[in-house]
Amino acid sequence: MHEDGPPIVIGVGASAGGVEALLALSESLDADLPAAVLVVLHQPAEAPTVLPRLMDNRCALPVRHAEHGDALVPGTVLLAPPDHHLLVVGGRLEVTRGPRENGHRPAIDPLFRSLAVEAGPAAVGCVLSGLLDDGAAGLLALVRHGGTAVVQEPDEALYSSMPRAALAQVPGAIVRPVAELGPTFGELAARPVIGGRRPSPGLVREVAASRAGAIVDDQDRVPGPAAGLVCPDCSGPLFDLSEGNLLRFRCRVGHAWSEQSLSSVQDTGIERALFTALQALEDKADLQHRIARAATERGSDRTAGRAREAAHQALQSAGLVRDLLADRKPGDSA
Structure with a gap:
């Protein structure tokens, strides 16, 4: 437990090249890290994964797949199971088959948004190697609600698209080689948690949209103005959730898409x-x-x-x- 406030919660997102990055990250984590680490890796729904075991063999902290209803326990590393989003809702983990985001389930943006709502300034979001731009929008939401952004050094990443997309949205993010992320997380966990703000209604609705079976409290059931585009997942109309130079779209049933x-x-x-x-x-x-x-x-x-x-x-x-x-x-x- 953080002595100056709530415990730090660290969300980590990775895609292509992410296995190598996550194994290196595992080796850098200290045994006394006073934070829960939640990991999302893009992976095929049908493929069994041995990643938790591989990480556990290299990590001073226990590593396993998250289970629905798990508590946030500092000093643990929990991974999203294949074909399930990983969210933090009401102080506990929710493992859910909600709508795909950016063509993925699990996706990184839903985890980061849930951390923004639940943890605010006690949240840390970290983007590792990957293609395209999943994680960038969620990282921006996390920072806007007082959290801290960390990005793997793009030139070091096997695939630099995701780290570069994250930096395009959060240019002030902490940038580190993956081997230095463990000590960086330790430093962030030792900081006092100060400030934060009430989650925006739009962000709360987006977190609800990522949950399987959740009712989105929106009278019109429409996320935003019509974009004149069709959702590739369900062929329904897409609605525009863009803010500034961040282009985003979501359909009525919850599938979400970034620009890339x-x-x-x-x-x-x-x-x-x-x-x-x-x-x-x-x-x-x-x-x-x-x-x-x-x-x-x-x-x-x-x-x-x-x-x-x-x-x-x-x-x-x-x-x-x-x-x-x-x-x-x-x-x-x-």
Whole structure:
């Protein structure tokens, strides 16, 4: 227990390259760290994970998967189980299959927002290696409610996108190599907890939206103004939650998207549509060639000529689609 106030709660988020970063972080944590450490790693829903055991073998603190209803105990490390968000609600952990955020469950933003509401100035959010920008919006909310932001040195991270996105939103964040994060957490846990402010109603609603089965107390059931976009997860309308240069969207049922994550999934959809179009055009060309051959055998030269022309046009269009696919940059789809 922090002698000057509530115990510090540390949220850590990672994605691609995050396993290596989390193992290094585990080795840097002191046995007497007076804080609970909550970890979210993007991972496939169906994949069993041995990460808690790997971390536990390297860490001076006990490490395991979080369970619904767990208390926040200083000196422990708890990980979000696959396919579940990890939240802090009412002073306890909530392990929930709420709506995906940025295409992920677990996602980092829901954890950070819940820490902003529950812990305020006693919250620390840390973003490690990863692609795109999950964690940036939640980290900003955490800082706005008195918490402290920590970011892995981007040049050290295996994938620097998430640390750089976090720094773009919170340029004053503490930046450290992952090996120095343990001592940094110890220093932050030793600070007096001062200030803080009442959570904004919008933030409280967003935390509720991440909880499975929770009722969002909003008469209109609409998160914000219509964005004129479609949610990739449920095909429902997206609503605009943007603030300043932070572009964010959420649908009526709770799926949430950042700028980079929505753009990435749209790129994937475009590529899929292009391949579907390419397949249809080449199928058409093949069929028209067959029709032309059959017509020629029957002596129907006019029908054969029309079929050959249709096949030629289909192949020309297919060539254009192939050029579009070839011109797409490696980062255009995820």
